[in-house]
Amino acid sequence: MPKARTFGRTHLALCLALAAGVAAIGVSAVADATAARQGDPRPVVIRDTGGVAVGRLSILREGFGKARVSVSVKGLTPGFHGFHIHTTGLCDPKAVDPATGQVSPFFTAGGHLDLAGGAVHAGHSGDLPPLLVGKDGSGTASVVTDRFGLRELTDADGSAVIVHALPDNLANIPARYAPDGPDEATHRTGDAGGRTACGVIR
Structure with missing residues (x-):
């Protein structure tokens, strides 16, 4: 015992x-x-051309060189919208495109983030899946990517998230529609149209 x-x-x-x-x-x-x-940045406020807050974006480290991008929006036009990370953290709704001399909202955010250099849409580092907005004007999305990390987004000049006015076709234009392939505008933005909302990532 x-x-x-x-x-x-x-x-x-x-x-x-x-x-x-x-x-x-x-x-x-x-x-x-x-x-x-x-060390993750605070949630990013996304504003439309009138300065009204229409959404929030967060980017968190996921480990293994990946980042989780989460967005929530409201008050937008129903349907798909191009949704991208752009090179510069400057959202000026009254920006002017030097090439045309015309007002081009958020032109100051620069082009799509392209860390490798020379890529076309949808090969840019900042190209994300299109954002779907419901009939009530709201939408949410979350995606994990290894195309960039927080370090690349929070450099000296920061970066920006842009919501575009139109759907993003990801430059997927079948040859039966365009034998010569996507044109320059399609390669650049996926025909996503103008920039309707912007948020600075610091």
């Missing part, structure tokens, strides 16, 4: 130690996940 009691006490002690170890690992994992996100 004494041996049985000793075995029981030893077994109980081992179980408690293992449980404590598992709990410590769990707490450590949560702490690591929290620490990994302490």
